[in-house]
Amino acid sequence: MSKSDRFFDQEHIWHPYASMTNPIPCYTVISAKGVYLKLKNGKNIIDGMSSWWSVIHGYNHPLLNKALKKQIKKMSHVMFGGITHPAAIALCRKLISLTPKKLDCVFLSDSGSVAIEIALKMSIQYWQSLGQKRKLFLTIRNGYHGDTFAAMSISDPKNSFHKIYHNLLPKNLFADAPVSSFHDHWNNSDIISFQKIIEKNSHKIAGVILEPIVQGVGGMNFYHPTYLKKIQNLCQYYSIPLIFDEIATGFGRTGKMFAFEYANVIPDILCLGKSITGGTITLAATLTSRKIADIISECETKCFMHGPTYMGNPLACAVANANIKILNTNQWKIQVSNIEKQLLKTLSPLINHPYVINVRILGAIGVIECSRLINMFLIQKFFVNNGVWIRPFKKLIYILPPYIISMNELNKLTNVILKAFDHNSLFL
Template identity: 40%
Template sequence: MGEHPHWYTEGVSHIWLPYTQMKTATPPLPVKATDGVRITLSDGRELIDGISSWWAAAHGYNHPHIMQAMKAQLEVMPHVMFGGMVNEPALRLSKRLADMLPGDLNRVFIAESGSVSVEVAMKMALQYFFNRGEKRSKFVHFRGTYHGDTLGTMAVCDPEEGMHGLFGDVLAKNLLTDLPRTRQDAEKFAAFLKKNAADVAAVITEPLVQGAGGMVFHQAETLRWLREACDAADVLLIVDEIFTGFYRTGTRFATDQAGIVPDMVTLSKALSGGVSPLSACVARAEIFEAFYDDDPSKALMHGPTYMAHALGCAAANASLDLFEQDDYAAKVHAIEGQLMAELAPCGFAGNVKSVRVKGAIGVVQLDDARELEALKPKFVERGVWIRPFRDIVYLTPPLVIDKDDLSVLTGAIRDVLGA
C-alpha cells in the first residue's frame, strides 16, 4: 500500500461515518473510481463489490446508458422545484412505476431517500384515517425488521435489533409482534390485528427478506396472510420494497411472488441504479382519493426540497430501461443457483450456524459474531468488498456480475471462514 492521497489525509479527520464507533473503527478505504462490479482504491488495488453499495448498484457502476441519460439531463435541467411545477423525467417515471406495479398502485410521491419514502407512507396512512374522521395513531411492525434511521422509521424497526435500542423510550409506541410463518400464526395475527384495529393505521413489513435486521427470509404465504388480515380489520398494508424491489429476490418486486396489492409500496436503492439519491412512495387510488377534496386541510402537507429532482428521475428512467431491456429474472436465477452451490460448503465451517440463499442474496450466519470485525480486512486482502454485520457474512452482488467474479466472492467467504 502506498501513501494515502492528500484529500484523504486532510479530510478524514472531519467526517462522521455511518454505523461506526469512530474511536475504535478500522480507517475507511479511500476509493478513487468505480466501474462495472469493481471498486478501485487510491493505491490502485481493485475490489470486486459483493454488496452493490448497500444493494443499490444493481446494474454495476458507471453503466453507460445511465451515465448518458444523466449527462443529457444535466445539460438541460438538473433540478427545479416540484411545488407548482413538474418536469418530464419525474412524470415519465411516475407513469412507468404505476404501469409496472400491480392493481391500482398509481399515485407516486417521489422523494430523495428510502427512509423518507417510508416516513411519507406512514404519514399518508395516518392522514388517510384522519381525513375519514378516525384518529388512528399506531402501526403494527415485526421483530427483525428495519425501515430506516429517521425518528418515524426507527419507531417501526425492531427495538431489540440493536442500532436503535438506545432510543426506545423516546420513540412513538407502536405494536410489535412476530411475522406469521404458519397458518396458525396467521390466525393469531388476524385476531390480534382485529382486536387493535381501532387504533392501528397500517401494518408495515419488508417482503420475503428482513434485510438489515439480519437477512431473515420468509415465504410468500406470509404476505398473503398479512393482506387478508388487513382487509378483514380495515387496516392499511405498507410494503417496504426498498431492498427487495427490482429483482433482488428473483422477481421484479417481492410482492409479485405473493400476488398481492399493498396499499402503499416504498422503493429506492436500485430504482436509480445506485447513482443518485431517489425514492418513491406509491399509493393506491383509494388512498389518494381520501386526500382529494375541496378542503385544503385534507391535502398531504409534505414536500422535500429535492423532491422529484429531474437528474435523479432521469437516472431512474434509464435504470428502468435496463430492467426492461434485459432478462434480469434470468440473471438472478443464475446467481441464486451459483450462490447455493458455492456457499453450501461454508456450512461445514466450525463457527457457521446456517447458510441460506434467496434470489441474489447469499447469507452465511455465524454462531459467534465477535470475530466479524477481524474478518473485514481479510476480505480486502483477497480483493473483494464484503462488509459483514451483526452475525452474518452476506453477498448482494450487482445483478450483472459474471460467474467468474461471483466465484471470487464466494471463494473468499469460504477461504476466510474456513481459515
C-alpha cells in the same frame, strides 16, 4: 489515501454506524467500473454489496451515464412545487406500469427512509380524513425500515441499530416474526401472534407495514409467501392499509421484480428506493391507491402535508427512467437466476461448518448466519486483501452482487468467503 487525508477522515468525517473515537479504517475508492472498485493504491476489488443493494447494473453503466449527461445539460434540479417536468412524468408513468394497477398515484422523495415516513404520514392522514385519529402501526419483529424517527419506531425495538432511542420513539405494535422460511412448508401457527394483535387493536391501527419476503438488516430472514397472503386477508377484513417496504428488494433482487409477487398480493402503499436509479443518485418513491390519495386530498388541509426540497429531482428521475429501460429488457431475470444457482452451489456446503447456523439464498442474495460475532476490523481487512468488498454485520456475512457479475467474479467472492472460515481470528 495520503497520511493527511487519512488523518482528516478519521478526525472529522463521521461514517455510517461508526465511532468517531475508534473508527474502523476506511478504504479510499477513486473510481468504479462494472463490478470493480478501484482503491487509491491501484488495487481493484469486486463489490459484493452493490453499494448497499443499489448498483444493480454495475458502476459507470454507459446508458445510465448518458441519461445523466443528457439531463444535466437541460437542468439538474427544479422545485416540484407548482412545477413539473418531462423526466418526472416519464418516471411516474413507468412506475405505474411496473406495479399493480391499483397503485396509480406516485409521491417522489429523495431517500428510502423518507419514503417510509411518507407512507406512515399517508396512513395517519387517511384516517384523519375519515374522522379517526389513529396513530399506531403494526409490524413484525426483526424488521428494519430506516434510520429516521418514524422509520425507527416501526423497526424492531430490540434491534441494535435503534435500541438506544427506544424510550424516545412512538410506541407501535410488534408481532412475532414468522418462523416458516421461504423454502419450508407453511406453519399456520406463524400467523397467530399477528392475528391476536390486529383483532385486539384493529380500531387503533393506522396501517400495517412489512418488508415482503426478505427482512433486511434486522436479520436477513426470508419468510414464507403464505404469511403475506394471511396478512393481506386480515388487513382487508379490518380495512387497514397495508404498506410494503420494497426499498431493498424492489427491481429484481429476489428474482421477482418485487418480492410481494411471490405471494400474489397487492399492497395499498408501496415504498421504493435504493436501486430505482441503478445506484447512481438518490431517489425514492411512495405509491398508493387512488382511493387513499382521494381521501387524503379531501381532508381539512385539502392536500398531503409533505414536500421534500429535492422531490422529483430531474437528474434522478432521468437516470431512473434509463434504469427501468434496462430492466425492461428482462436480462436481469437471467442474471439473477444464474447468481442464485451459483450461490446455492458454492455457499450451501457451509451449513456443515461449526461456525455456521444457517445459509439462506434467494435471487441475488446470499446470507451466512454465524454462531459467533464477526471481528469487523479483521474480516474487512481480510476481504480487501483478497480482492473483494463484503461488509458483514453482527453475525451475518451476506452478499448482494450487481446483476452483471460474471460467474468467475462471483466464484471469487464466494471462494474468499469460504476461505474466511479457515481463520478463527476473524470471529470473536
